[in-house]
Amino acid sequence: MLLRHTSKEVKVREGLTINPAKTCQPIGAMYAALGIHGCLPHSHGSQGCCSYHRSTLTRHYKEPVMAATSSFTEGASVFGGQANLLAAIDTIFAVYDPDIIAVHSTCLSETIGDDLQQITKKASDDGKIPEGKYVIYASTPSFVGSHVTGYSNMVAGIATQFAESTGVKKSQYNIIAGWMEPSDMREIKRLAKVMGINIVLFPDTSDVLDAPQTGKHVFYPKGGTTVEELKSSGDSLASLALGSISAEPAAIALEKKCKVPFETLDIPIGLTATDRFIMGISKVAGVTVPDEITADRGRLVDVMCDMEQYLHGKRVALFGDPDQILPLTEFLLDLGMKPVHIVSGTPGQKFEKQMRQLLDERSPETNFKSGLQADMFLLHQWMKNEPVDLLIGNTYGKYMARDEDIPFIRFGFPILDRIGHSYFPNIGYSGSLRLLEKILNAIMDRQDRDALEEKFELVM
């Protein structure tokens, strides 16, 4: 037993978090910044945070993850980090020559009270930012929210600091990506194309964190939303924000700054969330849904019909990030499965409300907790009390799955021990079909493994 000290008895904790189902803001900000073309993320703090964030993203993507740090030492921690950041900006432009430096803060610089707006302004006033280059920032204190909050803050920062309105609208729509994989972002672009609308998708980590092997390391890979596109987002006809925690704040910022109206939708994971996404595009852009997409949808529903017997009533425990597990839970319910335990370390009132509402309507007996102490330790204890047939969550779930001997599907962030998430989408109808295939394989492999010899089936 790997988690041998996890007991069945649930006790309320107030100080100790055990096996967190979240991590800290800056890693989200770093990920978001990588979705801007020619951008070097910069961590304003001591170098440990940057090293950890780069390492985790690298393990998740098996790709280069470039980012710089202000390398605070004790002096900077006492006297403030302005000198370090100014020096860093000089070095970065001289050595790594990005178009944009996207600075995010860390616990340390936030505790000291460094003001990124003021420091980046000083850098600009002092002529440290070369012509045509940018230094943007987002405040990302990790003692608030989670990695999702950090992503959201950086995306909002990108929107406010780049978007311009020229007064002339462009025939295009913004799609603000909630936290999703490069594969998912690629799929969003494909769907938009099939729907026949022009979009500015941001951030966009496709062709950055799934870059091809060419024998050359391209420091700023081909992908990422360009500055030009970002600027033009202020002239778009409307924005669709995918995810109320990770994307909506950017849409709100755009509305405030450039009066771009917006609608917030769920990340299109599963049948109904994808339906809403497609309807959303159709409605906002006044386009008809092409047959190709209807057929895509039909294929997903077809499999749902054909395989319902393997899914119905299966009990699931899941953990992850709000904008992803909300539509995932809905999908599981649509599949006739029973989400029994749900945990997310990320706090959020709106998320709480939405999830409660969904569960109250369709699965009132589900255990659900988010925010402080909503951790994997609690989830595991719940699982010990009310066992499940399937566990869904990031790589850390494998310890629980092994101890409890239950099938496990990797979903969310981080996935440190498998590939696929960056290449094959989980969103849209075809992405959801892939997710469904994974669920079925996990359940049916288990049925095969556990079947008595006389009950072992050839055809299933």
Next chain:
Amino acid sequence: MEANRIIPDPAQVREELIQKYPAKVAKKRAKSIVINDPEIIPEVQANVRTVPGIITQRGCSYAGCKGVVLGPTRDIVNIVHGPIGCSFYAWLTRRNQTKPESLMDENYIPYCFSTDMQEENIVFGGEKKLKIAIQEAYDLFHPKSIAIFSTCPVGLIGDDVHAAAREMKEKFGDCNVFGFSCEGYRGVSQSAGHHIANNGVFKHMVGRDNTPSEGKFKLNLLGEYNIGGDAFEIERIFEKVGITLVASFSGNSTVRAIENSHTADLNVILCHRSINYMGDMMETKYGIPWMKVNFVGAESTAKSLRKIGEYFGDEKLKARIEAVIAEEAPKVKAVIEEILPRTKGKTAMLFVGGSRAHHYQDLFAELGMTTVAAGYEFAHRDDYEGREVLPKIKVDADSKNIEELKVVADPELYNPRKTEAELEALKEKGLEINGYEGMMKQMTKKSLVVDDLSHYESEKLIEIYKPDIFCAGIKEKYVVQKMGIPLKQLHSYDYGGPYTGFEGAVNFYKDIDRMVNNPVWKLIKAPWETAGNGKGGELAASYVTQ
């Protein structure tokens, strides 16, 4: 076999490496890039601040303290006091394997504990929450020990983790609670954290259990963290030769073993950088000498075993050691003989850690490969130039902040294991006691030594030297591989290993052979890229078997 390469002129390489830097940065970096001469070792600037904005391999003091030194001991509940991230990232990512004796034994390594500080804790202080967390950990698990690690904000807001630890320790009575002020901004790298960890372990753990340990030849293994099972292989060999391992610092170790470690008669040090303080302190307080060894590489393993035999000076032990070497060697020889023709003449670069960039050169030498450039991520000058430079190292402001414990001989427990005369005699026999000769004496003339290599410099080095393999860590792994050069991770071993001892050597030979000779490196270019895309031509049947 590769044709003999033309090794580039190192002086010119050095110029190229710093060319692009702003003047001040170039001046600073130049001192950390030196051309080796094993006869007259040049001075390397090391353990100094990384220039802000430089993409560095380095991490922080917390990583060195919690992640490296304390993390591998399985029965301590390690609570990270701070916001959530620091604890999350250090959770199981260092591959410290551990093997509890039974299902009943404690093992907290798969767990991650944090106080998950929130804004109100930063504003009003987090000590109260910390104490609640300690209490909850105690109530849930009743561990023997609870350790507290401070992350960056903690030092700034003035939480006193040591006072909290003392208070809770007293309250519990049966649980040792102690804290570490290992905030990430202390020092200039992980190295500060190693020192802080050494101090804490020495103060709060070593010497708490005076039960005499069994065995005739008793030693502690220092600076071995059981990544990929390295310690298991060393344990296997020790058992075979009849050496008793009292405690390991800290791979596959337990609280009890560390508390009892002062009953051993020798400390052998693997990773000098992370644990040499412990060797010195135990020598002063208990009279246990330390000796630098290296179990990376089959020949180094044999050499290290012989040194241990010599130290104990027992003929039976020495004979046993020779017998074991003779027994293990043929397996190793069979593999290397088969592989050597494919690896001989190839080149390697190693930029990692505080000792591995040195140790692994032995394995590459066994593979017939030349190390053309190497350097550490967080070492000090003594790791490069040898401990004889210690008196010459200036203590700068960043190092001054790290406490030097004042250690004196223990009035009861001090017991010099060897007399002065015996130590002298051992020295005559070539045994270096309490010494380490560093990396550079072993490297060839004109090889390049670079401390705290930056990303930019690594790309340049690869462009210039085109090594057959590059060794570094996860952050560098895919960058280098994108350049078409295999990268061997020497922190995590790419999830392989063990690489120590005899079995480890065999594993390493096979892994390096696989990596440098993998067919995939030749498949990077699409056929149309090499054939002239779109040029047309005649259709000709071609098959896999052709």
